[in-house]
Amino acid sequence: MNRSEIEQKVNDFLIDEMEIEAEKMHPDALLREDLGIDSLDFVDIVVVVDRIFGFKIKPEEMKSVRTLGQFYDYIASKVA
Numbered sequence: 001m002n003r004s005e006i007e008q009k010v011n012d013f014l015i016d017e018m019e020i021e022a023e024k025m026h027p028d029a030l031l032r033e034d035l036g037i038d039s040l041d042f043v044d045i046v047v048v049v050d051r052i053f054g055f056k057i058k059p060e061e062m063k064s065v066r067t068l069g070q071f072y073d074y075i076a077s078k079v080a
Contacts, residue, residue: 006053006075010068013048027069035068053079 014020020035031037037045046057055078065074 001053001079003072003076006079007072009052010072010075013045013052017044017048025068027067027072029068030066031068031071032066049075055079 011022011025014025014035015022018035018037018041020037024035029035042062050056053075057074061074065071
C-alpha cells in the first residue's frame with residue numbers, strides 16, 4: 001500500500017466515521033486542536049486502524065504523533 005492510498009483511507013474514515021470536515025484534512029492539521037480528536041475518538045481510531053490496516057496502535061508510539069501528516073507516517077511505517 002503506497003502513501004497516497006494510506007492518506008486516502010485515513011481521510012475517508014476520519015471524514016465518514018469521525019465526522020471531520022473534509023476541508024480540515026491536511027498534513028499540518030493538529031489531531032486534537034484542529035481536527036477535534038479526543039481520547040474517546042482515539043479508542044475508535046484504534047479499532048478502525050486494526051480493521052483497515054491490520055495492526056494495533058500502541059499508545060506509547062502515538063505520544064509523539066501530533067499532526068495528521070505524522071499519523072500518515074506512523075501508519076505507513078507499520079504497513080510497509
